[in-house]
Amino acid sequence: MAEEIKVDTPPVETAPSPSPAPESAPTAAAPVKPKKVKGPKPAKSGGAAPKGKDGGPNYNINLQNAEDGKVVTRFPPEPSGYLHIGHAKAALLNQYFAQAYHGKLIIRFDDTNPSKENVEFQDSILEDLELLGIKGDIITYSSDYFQLMYDYCIQMIKEGKAYADDTPVEQMRYERTEGIASGRRERTVEENLKWFQEMADGTEEGLKNCIRAKISITSPNKTLRDPVIYRCNLTPHHRTGATWKIYPTYDFCCPIVDSHEGVTHALRTIEYRDRNAQYEWVLKALKLRKVYIWDFSRINFIKTLLSKRKLQWFVDQGLVSGWDDPRFPTVRGVRRRGMTIEGLRNFILGQGPSKNIMNFDWSLIWATNKKVIDPVAPRHTAVVKENVVKITIEGGPAVPYKEQKPKHKKNPAVGVKQVIYASEVYVDQEDALTFKEGEEITLMDWGNAILKTIHKEGETVTGIDAVLNLEGDFRKTEKKITWLAATEEATPIDLVDFDYLITKDKLADTDDVKDFVNPNTVFHTPGFGDLNVRDMKVGDIIQFERKGYYRLDTAYANGQPAVFFTIPDGKVVQKYGAKKA
Template sequence: MSDAVKPEIKPAETTVNNASKGGKGTKGAKGPKGGGASYNINLVNAKDGEVVTRFPPEPSGYLHIGHAKAALLNQYFAQAYHGKLIIRFDDTNPSKEKMEFQDAILEDLELLGIKGDVVTFSSDYFQQMYDLCIQMIKDGKAYADDTPVDQMRQERTEGIASQRRERTVEENLKIFQEMTEGTEEGLKNCIRAKISVTSPNKALRDPVIYRCNLTPHHRSGTKWKVYPTYDFCCPIVDSIEGVTHALRTIEYRDRNAQYEWMLKALGLRKVYVWDFSRMSFVRTLLSKRKLQWFVDKKLVTGWDDPRFPTVRGVRRRGMTVEGLRTFILGQGPSKNILNFDWSLIWATNKKVIDPIAPRHVAVIKENVVKVTIEGGPTEPYTEEKPKHKKNADVGTKQVIYSSEIYIDQDDAETIKDNEEVTLMDWGNAIMKTIHRDGDKVTAIDAVLHLEGDFRKTEKKITWLAATADATPAVLVDFDYLITKDKLVETDDVADFVNPNTEFKTPALADLNVRDMKEGEIIQFERKGYYRLDKPYSEGSPAVFFTIPDGKVVQRYGAKK
């Protein structure tokens, strides 16, 4: 029987809005079962059967847990109102986007139980957006600007109008054509919306809406040399595709007025916006640019590195789909900005894996102590034992009994001469003589005492038969990639890199480990939960990643 812990992937549990037809808000709507968050957010003009939400990831990196929250919430409200969810790839920056990322995002969404009613691409609407940009220029609501980037940024900050702001419509159209052709003159320019120069909301200070890029697009190739920015693209495509409610993270709040301006300026259908808080964790990077920096510097193994907050990364560390969904949906669509400690999400995950994780044994190889047991079996023998004492459905495992066993040095150091201890899943033994070399225990002579009462012993010790079946393994623990709880925009990530983040401890595990497959989750008794990242093979140890359980204690770890 497989040891794998693979919880069933379930769709989000929803309760339909009782207001039903024509009702406002989500009065009466409850959050997912078991979640403490309120989902009664008064979703404006939300009508049962007519709500359309969207999740618009950019295919420039892998899905991380912040994206997962946005996707799950958009799915939740689409289902709650018997509406529709659009998965739309915001593929308007060919310099960063790849098919690799696009495919991975779809795979991760499916893993999370999220499947859009339709999958679309912003690039499907390049022509419509291009035509709308021309319309905006003709209406005097946009202009071409060749101001250098740094100067433009400074002028926007200081509320200074660009010298190009009053160009004529004819001149702006001519330059936009140059941009379209990717000429030398075109490459110097961008198109800016003509909104305001001095607005207190700096998002309204003439934002860029089109720019040149000669990099071939991963879907449209070299057809286009000009691309819309997110701020121009998003409201337009939302309106065209029939989105009724755009749910997005609160970091976009200042751009909501800009979003509305674009729709009004172009005469497009109104879309309602709801902001919810971004899910942030201490000492964790959710910026794809910063995560890419770690990948490029080879400080991690890739986007699925177990230290990464990507869906693939946390899954590789041992996060279950059910644990991830439960935690995220439990936070709900609140606007409150919180910086979570990872212990919270791992504690949620523990509730998923503890009832079904098979129990096994491992001892730390360094300074392992051999115990010779008088009265033990003359020859090693094997018995079938339950993998989980409280869940028979998990199956059975083989336990080898021998007159010579291994125990951890940490346990051996606490034992006194003639002390009676309990050998877990066997019985009591009297530790007659403790052999030491300085502070270290080198060996123990013991006498089996099966008639002893385990309730009267102070120490319950895990052990492993000292036979050739003891399986080489490596237990790997991890620390945060950065040393600061929360980086700000002006921080250089290179200044806060944690130099020691991976810790490897050689161990010996029971023989059942030899049959385990990659991805299986188990508990090594008295050590914690682990996910098998690399199966055992002759000459190559099994590699297990520690799964945090919500406690802030690192049990094992020797620097790599």
């Protein structure tokens, strides 16, 4: 089934039923009977979209025949995986145009493939949409319309616009490619109805068949070469159970449900452009109300998979912790890595509904995120545990003491933290290697110190003796160093960095993902953080000064280290999650 952007959710609202069908439409009762909802009439005049309700961007795009107050868009995720940032773009753009024209947004689960779909994915999609600030005016399900689509298929068969075909899959694919008519194309209406009933009953012979639209055999647009519109599937559906044994394809379902739900403008990614002709053919063949199509480009990132099938493979192989793995491009994955909802929305809406296909570097989206977190992220201190260097400070306090300091010097509203001052402090080996005896340095948020003796074993610094010089001028020192009091309150931490899951910028259709798996994608750096780490909660975003931004993934407890995930800051030289050299 095609993936246009799909998700699944539990019955949050009573799903509305289709608006009244044309006189020629079938009238059989559906197994699921949602309430009726009137859709707007097609707009008669276009107009520039005003700003959205949130005062967001105005793309100055005139949707074809859009009328203010009557535009209806829809976001149709398939509940076969978790929401990723490509889906987020589609959802946000559909919401934008609905709000810009003071219209409605339908969230519709395209649940027509029971082999892939379940309630878990459905629920997660609704939750992630809510986090993104997206709430549909209506929540519906394609499964609400199974009976309606079944009856429309019978109508097409009776009108000679569809036929049953039991041609083996590989042969059918070959014939479509070569423009060869199926040997079953001229079956009579009676034969086609018989085999469709066999399919509906799930009989052995019925399972060999599918229903194909009778459009063209030689069209240059191969999507019009008698596409499959119905197929058998005996897997119980997560909403309708075993009621149905046949299901419509996405390309048959989508135009029918769009038209009946009152959708005026269907936003589709540019990959669907060839299939737009098929969408329009279905509407015309069934004499349904016209729906206007607006194409926009899919969002792509280098070395990133957005195929739910391939992401599922990583989950199944145990190569990631789940759909919320911080290396995944899912909404949950990037949020766990430290992406804020505001940063994600700002980036996606900033790209707009362009039709140009672009492969983005992750640095762009993380740079947008940095603008959100930098003004509010509390500043804290951490040192790397490996070969940590202890400086013994002459003139330092005889007994360690604590003082309250601002968490963010430029934003007092962030609050205060405790800083311990002691005569022994830890500094990073990386800093210590740059020191020279007799040099004066600045211990940030304390004062200056003069380095007297530097102890080494080979090239490794093992300790330093220094003298506190609080009268020293910090403006004259070359090195401003982060430090941590060497007390029992230095808190164990684990700083975790990530790299791409795959090694190739963009996988070709013929590439096997197994051949491009990056074997090393997680990097751990044990360290010590200041005592304030002990009070932090999962999800807190902070900055360890001179190290970067981090999100707390596992809180400190019973001596077990607090686990922090690095948040990329958008520097061009930094890959998404790549370990810094």
